Structure formats: structure tokens, C-alpha cells
Amino acid sequence: MYLTRREILAAFLGTPFALAACSDNTSREFPDGEIVGTNVNLGHILRENRNFEVPAGNWQTVKVAIIGAGIAGLSAGWKFAREGFNDFVLLELEKEIGGTSQSSVGNPVGYPWGAHYLPVPFPENAELVSLLDEMSLTEGRRASGEILIREEFLCRDPEERVFYKGRWYDGLYLHVGESDEDKRQIDQFQKGIDRWVSWRGNDGKRAFAVPVANCSTDAQATALDKISFAEWLRQLDFTSERLLWYCDYACRDDYGLKLDQTSAWAGLFYFCSRVRKSGDESQAFITFPEGNGRFVNHFLEKVREKVRRDHAVVSIIPNEKGVDVVCLNENELRGFHCEKVIFASPIFTAPYVIRGFNENPAFAAGEFQHNAWFVANLFLKDRPKPRFAKDFPLSWDNVLYESPSLGYVNATHQKGIDYGATVWTYYYPMCAEEKGRTKLFNYEWRELADVCLTDLARAHPDIYELTTRIDIMRWGHAMISPRPDFIWSGVREKAMRPYRNIHFAHTDLSGIPLFEEAFYHGLRAAGEIMR
Amino acid sequence: MKRTPLLFLNVIIIATCGLIYELLAGTLSSYVLGDSVTQFSLIIGIYLFAMGVGSWASRYIDRNIAEKFVDIELAVAVIGGFSAPLLFLTFANLSYFGIVLYSMVFIIGTLVGLEIPLLMRILKDELDFKDLVSKVLALDYIGALAASLLFPIFLVPKLGLNRTSLLFGMLNAAVGIWGTWLLEPLIKRNINILRVKGFVILALLFIAFIKADSLTTLAEDNLFTDNIIYAKSSPYQRIVVTKGKTGHALFLNGNLQFNSFDEYRYHEALVHPAFAAFGENPKRILVLGGGDGLALREILKYKSVENVTLVDLDPGMTELSKALPALAELNRNAYDDPRVSVTNADAFFWLDNNTLEPFDIAIVDFPDPNNFALGKLYTTRFYKLLKSKLKPDSAIVIQCTSPLIARKSYWSIIKTLEAVGFIVKPYQTTVPSFGVWGYALAKLQPFETPSKPPANIDLKFLNDNSFASMFDFPSDTTLPLEEIEINRLDNQALVRYYEMEWRRFE
């Protein structure tokens, strides 16, 4: 299918904007770059229906195989290593470790390809706190027990700014030009959040907590999962455009879904789960130039010898003695005889790789739906000039109100580097789209780079001259989609039970794509096995 | 015919406008390039010569004279009207400011030179030659007189350079539009097109006139009262040096950094208390900021000092003494002293990424925390980094803005230092160019407040009495009663205090 530039821009950025952008015919220098990441097309290999006969000399025996070196798999390996259990391997499809939390090394700083922050955990999340202690990110405890994170790792102020009708403003919620009604509604909304923050279920638990496993199962709270967040807002008569935008942005940012596609439970989870008690601010963010790649690299140090890169697991065969795992490594098949497997790759792939799963499914794997994203890293030789003296300055997270993208994160921000070269990470979720993934993979680097630059040029006309390179990652299965009636439908509980010596561990199992959730499931699965 | 007197009125307006553009260019160029004698003389010369070129060229206009006249009028309106705003914008790039300036003067001169001969030819059928010449030229000179009186008395003080330029552009456009009616019988074609053009230009000038303030983000025309002798935009800031009756003054992004008339008060108060607090034989000194070299001058007065490391972001600043002998003289050629080594880096990043032998004394002289990039240089994180480059008995001093104007900001810096374990002795003094100014003297161990400046140092301002009194705070500058926040990277409380407190004075 051949589309004109205008049609492509319209598809990604909206028709009116595309028309305006295309009417400007000034020829501009276009930076270099390429599509990076995903070097193995697993779906393709599996569809070929090859026979996966492992040559006899290529078998090894190991107690546990962890499949997938994302945060979940790495956390499981980290736990094993900490407890002195060493008879395991960590098999990763890609050449790069980290899954959706991977990052790259760069100059002057590294930069993320996906996850880029972690909110400061509550002290009761003891294992996560012990990870932060181990990484020397903490500097003690408050009298109340709250952990103190070292200043240089807490997101540096200014954290967010928003671009609206030609100017940048402080914060994410747009205050400028707010009417009295807008103010009343955001106030009302805040009160609603506060009520849920202090709410406790008949089991004594919070409605929204991290990890999701600690949330109340009281029907009053879980009923929120039946409707969309948009519907919830409608029922409470919220109509303020900027409030709805704010909530929609939250859904797109955390889940890659629009307001009307997100479950109300998941929507409220975003606003409530990181607030200690009603009236408190949300927990501060821990961040690094390379984002959560910092955690990946820390885990990697602890389990380096166990990691097998470029090992695509193509078949998992449960049998009487345990589980056999077959992987494809540089066109060669290798096998592992294991007692147990930790399945730390996306849950929807289970039926394709686990032999016998389809005939006798333990759960409906198809309910674990993912959406597609693309992430671009722009290498800038200098910062764009502010257009107005009073424009709010470059922040960590920079959001465009009128754009379907999520804006960009500035990698040098956290390091206090405020001049000269930097890297911006631009996020674009393919929300809503029935065929978002196909659409995304129909386009090549040049088209996606054009979308990104055209989008950013609305705020930074000089972006073309400043960008020396754009690399783009297309995430076909970026993150789990908490659509209505998924998180509390019961399917997650089923998937969390071991299936013929296979223990599932992936953030998907929480229905919420977060570091803390992946970490929780990694540790849970490792714990189940060691027990 | 009744249109003749009206056309004479046009002559006056045209003459006034013409001279105004010339005066504007002269004023602007002496503002920006300094040396007003040369600038005015050059501008007047080029302008008059260009008028000559225009008059001579008028012979080549044979047909449609009335229409051409209106066109020229409109061209003057655009180029002349936008001349000041355009020059202000190019001012940011000094290297080609001159080219833009002189070509603009030449173009406006040529166009104005065309006007009067053409108008005379239009009028020639209606008057006899003797009459024509005497009236037109007389009115031309009257217009010039009006302009030269209006310009300094009313226009510059009341409207500023930009609005003056735009206002006269509008007058020129109005004359052009009016001309399409006065000369209607003489204009053969395109009269409507001319009128549309005229109104569009008038509208654009009018919009710019209304928006003139936001148009000149560089609103330097009302900022600097003295002549600018140096101006350069580095990648980090805009550096401007002016020279006036009281001496030289340095501005960074429009904020005064020092005036040579009283800077010794500021720099003596900055440097010597830290030396007094350190005691015998300081050897290794760190200076953060202070690229003007004036703190260096004070430091180098100590014979015991073996090396001084100066870290300033902007090579434009540390090299300013080379470009401006007046500054080198003021800092007594501090940069030529072999004890001084200069690094151009962001001090925050530099402290974080260098392992160094500890320093005896650190002098921290950054611009006020008026943005987040500067605010980070006053955070607990920054002071912790600094701490790691000190010995247990090192002394530091920080310039901390005005405790009178920005009382919370001042005490927020003090609190921030205390939060990372410094024992702080706040002090203040008066620097007329700045007002009441605050500093923080600090060490990592308890220490006596020094009572007099070190002996045998040549000082102009500090003496035993004035020294001790700096540590007393009048009631309007003491620690406020309300809770003052500590400035951290993740709250930048200081930038917000500072914004709030200084905004009252804008």
C-alpha cells in the first residue's frame, strides 16, 4: 500500500495538522538514523512450523530455565543468585537484555528505549526496597519508616511541562486559561481520588496498591473494572476538557490506551496507588538518564554468566521428569533438560511455544492483549531556543497537549547537564487502533522519523537543524492492555498457577505494565521454585 | 488646485520620516557598536550619499510617476518602519549586525532620495519652478527640524526606538495610501492593488506596534542607559559591557554583574572573609563562576596561594579580558598569573566527574538563581559535591543574592548549606549598584566568626570596623519566622522563592 506523506502524517498526527505541515514546502535537511532492536522474528519462526529436533550433542541439563531477560526474568535470576542457587540459565530472544526496559549507552549520557522511571516504593515493599539499598540509591529512612532516596536519583525539578497553543507551561495539568468550572471539576476529581486512597475493603486492604497482588478484592472496588475510565468520569458528570485530557494522557502514558479503552479500575490505579494517604503528593520518581536500563544493568551484573543472549525459545515440552526447553541460537537448535521453567516472556505467546497448551489450556492466553508503540531517540547537538522569554524551560518530561504522541523525555536532565548535546526519547503509543501493529510495521524508518520530527517541530521549529540522528524502535507487543473486564475477570489468577512445572512470571500477570509488577512476579516465581 | 497644499503636507511628513530613520539607525548603532561619534558620522554620511543616489536615479523613472511614488512610499514604510525591530533582532548576531545596519541605511536613504524629486515632478505642472523649489525645499527642512526636535524630547523617552520606528512606518504608509486618492487622476492602473498593498502594510505595522514589547525580547533599548562597548551572544548567555560616567558595567542576560565604580566592595567582601576564616597559608583555591576575573584579583593578593582553579561555564566570559583591555586592567591581568588555571565547564557536572586534591578555600560566585539551570548550583546535591572537594578545615563562601529584596531566597541558601553539614556564618554588606548584598561563609567544623580582614592585604573597602559589622543583620534581613524550604534538585525551592521575590521589582 502506497501512501503519500500527507496521508501518513494524517494517520499519525491528525488531518488538520498534517495539512498544515505539508503545506510548508521548505526543503529541510533530514537526519540519519535507522530502525533498531528486534532482530529475531519469533512469530515468523513459529509459523514456519519447522520441526525443532535438537541434535543429541546440543542438550544440556540445568535445574531451572528462565525464559525472557526482561525485568521479570532478571529479577527471578537476581533472587536465585542472592539465595545462593546457581543451577539456572536465563534465555533471551534478543541480543539486548532488558526487554521493554532496555537502554543504550550514549554520549554524554545513556538513554532508554522503554521504561524510564520508578516511583519511590512504600517501605512495606521490602524486597524492592532491598534492591534499592543494594544499588546504593537510598540514604536512610525517615523516622516514619519511609525510605530516603539520594537526591541525585530523584527526578530533578522541573519535572513536567506542557505545550499548548504555541507556548510551554509548568506542570502536566493545564492551568492556563482554566475556567471556574474547570477548577471545580479538577478539585472534585481530586476529592474522588482522595476517597479511593483512604478507602479500605472488607479485607482491610487498599483498593489500589503496588503490587496489584496487595489490592483489595472487595467487589466495591473490583466492580470499577467493569466499566471504562471514560464511563466512570461520565457517570460523575466530569466534562472539563482539560480534566478529560489529563486523564486520557495518563491512560495513554501508562497503558498506551485511550480513556474509553482503559478500565476505570486501571485508570484510578494510576492516580491512587502511589499516594500514601489522602492529601499526600504522589510518590516521587526515581530516574536515570538511561531510565530503567539502570536496573537491568544491575541485575545483569549479578547473573551475567547465566545469561544466554540470542536464544529464542521455540518449544517448551513438559514431560514426566520436568520440562525440556528448545531454543534457536544462530540457526542452531539447543536444548535444556530442566526440572522447572520460569516463563518470563509475554503471556500471549504461551500457546505458541508450550507443547500441549492448546489442547489443554490452563487459561485463556488470548485475553492477555498487548498494544504497539514506537519509541524514537533523537540525538541533538544543542537545545532548541525558547521561542518566548517566558516559556517554561526544558523539563524532564515534555508533553504536547495537541498531539497523539506523549512528547519526549530529556536524557541529560537528571545529570544536571543543561547545555549542549542531549538525547530526547519520544514516545508514540498506537492506541485505539484495531490494526495498530500492522500499521506500525507497514512503515519504515523514514516515515516514522518524519512523523516524529513533524510532531516536535510544532513546538521546536529548529528541531531539523538540531537533530543529528534519529533511531527508532518499533514495539509490536509493547505492554499489556488493561481494558475493561480483564484485570478482575479471573484469568490472571489462573495464569499465576504453575502449569506442569512451568511458572509464569511477567508483568502481564498483573494486568498493569510496571517495573514493580514484573519484579514481584519474578520474585514470586523464583520463590515458588525454591520452596 | 486644492491638492497642492495637501501634497506639501506630504513633503513635511516624508522629510520627518526620513530623518527619523536616520536618527534611529544612528542611535541604535552607537548603542550597540559604541563610539557614537563614528557611528553617527558614518550613518549620516551613508544616508546623505544614498539620498544623492536616489535623486540621481529618479531620472530613470519616466512613466507612471504617481504610481511609482506611492510604491516607493510604501517601500519606505516597510523598510523604515521595521528597521529598528529588525536591527534589534540581528543585534543578537553582532558579526553581521554591521552589514544589515549599513545596507538598511543605504536602502532607506536611496528610497527617500527618490521621493522628493518625484514629488517635484508631479507638482511641476501646477506651480512655476521658482515657487516649487522654494516651497518644497523649505518644507523639507522644516520636516527635518520637527524630526530632530521630536526624536530626543518625545519619541525616544515615550515610545522607545521600536515603536518610534513602527509609528513612522505607519505615517509613511498613510502618506502612500492618501497619495492614491490625491493623485488618483494621475495613476493610470492598479489603483486598487496599490490601496490593498497600502492597507496590508499599515495593518502589519500596526500589529507590530501593539506587540512591540513581546517583539523585542531583547528589550535592551530601555535597559541600558550607557553606551554598549561590547556585546556577544555565547551559547550560554548574552554578554554586554557598557561604559558610562561611573565606569564599566557587565550584564549577563540583562542582569547587572558588576559596575567598576563599586565592584571592589562586592569582591573584597566576597573573598577576604573566607581567607580570614581559613587562617594561615591557604594554598589551593577553587573559584566556581566568577569568569570576570575580579575575585581572582583579590585572591592573588595572597602570596601563600599556589594555585587557583577557576571553573566557569562560558569561555566567552573567561576570555572577555582578552577582548576588553578595560576589564583586564580592572582584574589586574589576573588571567596572566601562572598560578591561575581555567576550566570551562558546568560546575555541577565538573564537580561530579572529577577527582581532585581537596581545596583550602572555595569561592562560589554564580549568577543569581533565576532559572533552573542556575538553581541546581545552590542545591544540597551541589553542596555535597563541593564538600567532597574540601578538607575538614577548608573555608567556603557563597554569593547569595540580596537578603533585603529576596529574604527567603537568601535564607533558603543558608538553610541548604546547613542541611548538608556546613556551619554557616551569614553576612551582608552594601554595594550601591546592587543594594544590600548577602553572602554565606561556611566551614565543615565549628569556627569563630572572623573579626577583621587578614593583615597586610591591600584593601579599598574593608577595614577592621566594617569587617565585623558585616556579620550583623538589620531586622529587615534576618531569618524570617515562617518555615523556609531547603533547596533540593527535586524541588528547586530556591528558584521559586527567587522568582516570587524579584518579580515584585520588575
Ligand SMILES: Cc1cc2nc3c(=O)[nH]c(=O)nc-3n(C[C@H](O)[C@H](O)[C@H](O)COP(=O)(O)OP(=O)(O)OC[C@H]3O[C@@H](n4cnc5c(N)ncnc54)[C@H](O)[C@@H]3O)c2cc1C
Ligand atoms: C515504551 C514503554 C515505556 C514504559 N515505561 C515504563 C516506565 O516508565 N516505568 C515502568 O515501571 N514501566 C514501564 N514500562 C513497562 C515495562 O514493560 C515494565 O516496566 C517491565 O519492563 C516489564 O518487564 P517484563 O520482564 O515483565 O517484560 P518484557 O520487558 O516484555 O520482557 C520479556 C522478555 O522476554 C523476551 N522473550 C520473549 N519471548 C521470548 C522467547 N520466546 N524466548 C526468549 N526470550 C523471549 C523478550 O525479548 C523480553 O526481553 C514501559 C513499557 C514500554 C513498552
